[in-house]
Amino acid sequence: MTNLSDVIVPTSPEDAAAAFGDGAGITVLAGGTILMPELKLGRLKPARTLYLGRAGLDGIDRSGATYRIGAMTPVSQLVDAGPEPLSSFAAHVADYEIRRRATIGGNLCAPPGETAPRGDLQAPLIALGARVRSTGAGGERTEPVDDFLADGTDGRLVLEIEVDEPKRAATAGVRRPHAHAYSILAVAAAETADGVRVAVLGAGPRALRVASVERALAAGASIDAAAEKVLDDVQPGDDALASGWYRREVLPGLVSRALRDLS
């Protein structure tokens, strides 16, 4: 393990987990597309930084219908080799240069953006029912992505994300035709072994599963009636990209479109 004063550069997943410990006082640096500007502008002054670039945490390992995706896997690799709807969401993250550096672990753990939604890949991971393997206080554990996000990502080092190929998948979104524009609102839907799962990005500080929609569908509601339920689960707010009013108006239609594509 290389130790450059306050930057730790582990060379294996085990070293990374040992160096992270319980996470106290450690800032994890992955692709750096969010962190580097913060460091450069002096807005973030970490006591110790754990750089994961050589930790051997990248790569997609597919066995049958199951994908094991290392936390350091670049978003660009997911475009070509990830399951839907993860692959489609990955294709809409920024531009090629950013996607080559940005990682799935950094996207999952992206702090909420102040001016725009961030962490686009959270939505397809929730829709797919992904499992997150992480380490930190209490040791290693694997948990559903919903639980991982609900608990807050601070204090955990993501090692790997596991997803199963869904029977069907669909997406719908409102985005601006500019490589550096963030998604305004996006919906990921997947038919998994546990039924249809739906998640929304851009209607809160992080992506959310919309269980009311899923329950209505399972109970036999029409697609449009089920889609209207989305506003029971999320309360979209204003940011620099769009108003909460606009998002509330558009969201049921997007959910409906994704569900129609799924059927």
Ligand SMILES: Cc1cc2nc3c(=O)[nH]c(=O)nc-3n(C[C@H](O)[C@H](O)[C@H](O)COP(=O)(O)OP(=O)(O)OC[C@H]3O[C@@H](n4cnc5c(N)ncnc54)[C@H](O)[C@@H]3O)c2cc1C
């Ligand atoms: C021009 C531009 C456009 C962008 N457009 C988009 C967009 O359209 N959609 C979008 O979602 N994002 C966008 N981003 C933000 C960013 O590129 C992505 O969210 C990216 O996936 C973050 O990954 P990273 O590896 O660069 O994270 P980093 O910057 O290295 O880290 C981000 C956060 O995650 C934490 N972290 C990283 N890896 C781990 C891990 N393994 N375990 C625990 N914590 C970890 C870090 O400590 C930090 O808090 C954009 C950024 C730029 C500069």
